[in-house]
Amino acid sequence: MRTTNRALRQARRLVPAVALTSALLAGGAALATPASAESGPLSLTVHAPNEIGFAGAPVEFTETIGNRWDRNLSVTLELSVDTAIGTPPHALSLDYVNAQGAWESVPLTVRTEADRTVSSGVTGAILVPQGGKEVRLRIGAPMGEPHNGASNGGVGPTISLRSTARGPQDAPAETAPDTRTIVIGSISNSVVGVPGTAVAGGAPIEFEVQLANPTPSAYTNLGNVLFADRHAKVEVRGTDGTWAPIAPVVSVPDDPAGFYVEGRDSSAAPGSYGVRRVRVSFPADMPVGRTSLNPCVFVNEGMPFRGTTLCSDGASVQVIAPSAPAPTSVPTAVPTAAPADRGGAPAAPEGGGAPAVQPAAAVTPAVTPAVTPAVTPAGAAAAAAVKEEKPLIAADGGVTPWSEHPAETGGSLAATGADTGWDRPAAGVAALLLGGGAALLALVRRRRAMR
Known part of the structure; x- marks a missing residue:
């Protein structure tokens, strides 16, 4: 009788092993079928x-x-x-x-x-x-x-x-x-060669706005925009060497103005790179202090600054009084961009207009000191920009919060709202599965030991 019980116990232990082996062999055969096709x-x-x-x-x-x-x-x-x-x-x-x-x-x-x-x-x-x-x-x-x-x-x-x-x-x-x-x-624009100082009521400062599309995708319904103080005068040089003023676009009081460097609904061919020479001057009554110049690209805008938004590092300019001596040491381009975290984006104002203010809370930027447009991270995407910089992307309707603390911000590619915390859930699931597997193995070993 004792021999019979021992044989039954051995048989019970053998059945799961045989079943598992058969399942593995069947699974192996199933996995091998597509490869042999x-x-x-x-x-x-x-x-x-x-x-x-x-x-x-x-x-x-x-x-x-x-x-x-x-x-x-x-x-x-x-x-x-x-x-x-x-x-x-x-x-x-x-x-x-x-x-x-x-x-x-x-x-x-x-x-x-x-x-x-x-x-x-x-x-x-x-x-x-x-x-x-x-x-x-x-x-x-x-x-x-x-x-x-x-x-x-x-x-x-x-x-x-x-x-x-x-x-x-x-x-x-x-x-x-x-x-x-x-x-x-992704496509991106950037400012290059921005002088560190400008005289209120004085001569304009000149620099380049560069637009780079390193991807094989064509872009249409495109807005190549430079944000500047709403009182600034922005001009672009044409192919004949003459300067033409760009009309400012502002619909929210006290916000910086957006200047479409190539007009609305422009385009960029795959693998293209373009440069426009731009100059900016400030009125004599412009308050002295720092002001910002910030580049953003908008794709498929419905209203101004409402569309797929990609912004890159900007530059900070010190506005000085006409009689004031120029600072002895002024950076020529201080990066100003939105934090590259994965937080949600603020809501855009009703009726469109310049993007709402954030990141910590809704704050309307004052003219002095001028604020820095950047973009709340909200999607996809990873793309090389000019000088290997990567644009910040907002995919929440074109919301572009402003940052008054450029030293705390970065210029890496931000994510759209769809990928907020993408890496964290995946890591959590993997950890959960690994933990569950270890617990199951321990349970099996414990039950075998009890036998």
Whole structure:
């Protein structure tokens, strides 16, 4: 009887082990199936872009479907984009060229998994002749419709595109998933060569406003804006060497004015770089002290300064009285930008206008000392700017809070509201899973010891 009980206990211990081994073998076989599909009748090669522009136009690429069957096949492409957890719907776009030769959107379904957000969809039927076919696709991070920027959150700093080709039911075959990482870059502007001092009522100071688009995305509905004191006079030099004044845009009392260096609804081609020579003068009754010059790019504005917002480091200028001697040591360009934290953004004023004041509390900046426009972090995106600086991004409707403490601020790429705390939930989930696994292992060992 004792021998029989011992055998039963051994059998009970053996059954879970056999079941686990069988499950692992079955799982291994299941995981091996897609990989072996590459040696079947279909193959897939993805030529995804390395980078796309945040809030820019979609970037075209190709995927080559190989067909080793002895007949034409009707194939679909299953596409998934993995992003950081919290990415909102409609923050991505995927299109392909259909059988009629026209661009067609791939409807995307968004779901949240343990550590990421997945946007997935399937193309229509693609006729692939013997030998194979190259399929044209494009992917983008649109950030809203024209003249309605920042209306759908953001994404970044990278995304992961996963593609699978699947054959028809009468010729069941599929390829192993092909996964590519894509960087989310951005356009940016900057001020270069700003003098450290300016005389109230004196000659204007000259410098450059540079606009850089290092991404393969085209940008339209663009506003290349320089923020300055509302009493300043800003002029831009034309190609013929003459200077033309820029009308200030201010709709909120006492806020700095925005000056559109290239007018509203300008554009920037992929990989482009432009320089405009600008000069600024201050009236004789301008209060002495520090004032700020700050560059921001707005994409798809609805109203002035309401759209996808990307701001870079600005410069601080000391305004002196006409008879006052120039300071012996004055910095030529003191960076002034918004904190690169991941906090939420303030609400924009009703009716548009200059962005609201923050970060700590709502504060209306006074003319003296002049305030520094910057951008509350709120999305995607990671992109190189001029001189390797990275713009601050706000994706909350174009809210641009001002900072009166430039020494406390930085110029790194901020996040859109969609990715607030992205790194923290992922780390927390990972820690929870690791902790749970360790506890389970300890429990199993304890139960075995008790036996």
